[in-house]
Amino acid sequence: MTVTPSPTRADRWRALRPWLGVAARLGLAAVWLIAGGTKVGDLAASGRAVNAYQVMPYDLATVIGAALPFVELALGLLLLVGLATRVGAGISAALLAVFIVGIASAWARGLAIDCGCFGSGGQLGAGETPSYLPEILRDLGFLVLAGFLLIWPRTPFSVDGWLAGDIVEDEDE
Numbered sequence: 001m002t003v004t005p006s007p008t009r010a011d012r013w014r015a016l017r018p019w020l021g022v023a024a025r026l027g028l029a030a031v032w033l034i035a036g037g038t039k040v041g042d043l044a045a046s047g048r049a050v051n052a053y054q055v056m057p058y059d060l061a062t063v064i065g066a067a068l069p070f071v072e073l074a075l076g077l078l079l080l081v082g083l084a085t086r087v088g089a090g091i092s093a094a095l096l097a098v099f100i101v102g103i104a105s106a107w108a109r110g111l112a113i114d115c116g117c118f119g120s121g122g123q124l125g126a127g128e129t130p131s132y133l134p135e136i137l138r139d140l141g142f143l144v145l146a147g148f149l150l151i152w153p154r155t156p157f158s159v160d161g162w163l164a165g166d167i168v169e170d171e172d173e
Contacts, residue, residue: 017152018152018154018155018156019155019156020148021148021149021152021153021154021155021156022155022156022157024145024148024149024155025079025080025082025085025149025155025158026079026080027145028079028089028092028142028145028146028149029075029076029077029078029079029080030076031076031142032072032073032075032076032079032092033072033073033076033077033080034076034118035069035072035076035117035118036068036069036070036071036072036073036075036076037069037073038118038119039068039069039072039116039119039120040069040070040073042120043065043066043069044062044066045120045121045122046065046066046068046069046116046120046121047061047062047063047064047065047066048062048065048120048121048122049065049113049114049115049116049120049121049122050062050064050065050068050116051065051122052106052111052113052114052116052121052122052123053102053105053106053111053113054106054109054111055102055105065116071091071095072095075088075091075092075095079092079149081158081159082155082157082158082159082160082161083158083159083160084160085149085153085154085155085158085160086149086150086153088149089146089147089148089149089150089153090146090150092142092145092146092149093143093146093147093150096139096142096143096146097143099115099117099139100136100139100140100143102115103115103132103135103136103139104132104136106130106132107130107132107133107136111130112124112128112129112130113130114130115132115135117135117139
């Protein structure tokens with residue numbers, strides 16, 4: 001009778017990690033595709049949402065606001081197919097950090113704005129209250145996904161893996 005050793009915690013983690021990576025990659029891709037997709041139809045509104053933070057001149061805010069949906073869509077597509085995953089995760093982490101700081105800054109300065117993360121955003125109407133803490137916590141969650149992909153970017157069903165000629169093996173990148 002042969003006794004097969006039971007898998008260790010490390011073995012279970014190595015087996016689960018690639019699939020957690022797929023979930024992180026596809027989840028973050030969905031976030032960027034939805035965020036960019038909701039804004040790309042009205043670039044002027046996206047510019048006004050960036051300007052509502054009152055951290056840069058109006059002209060610069062409108063240019064950034066008009067470009068942001070295309071950056072978000074590009075990140076979403078890269079992550080969806082798993083191409084340049086570590087780069088996409090790094091840019092995602094940087095953008096999310098900027099968003100978190102921006103929301104916290106608006107909150108600290110007493111601004112009453114909608115973050116514009118998944119729509120037009122901008123100044124809130126009379127009697128509307130901002131929801132800064134849930135927005136910051138949400139973005140921190142997305143930042144965790146990006147951090148996971150920064151550490152372990154190779155996932156099954158990705159162009160990165162296909163180009164490398166492998167299906168995720170037991171590796172530490």
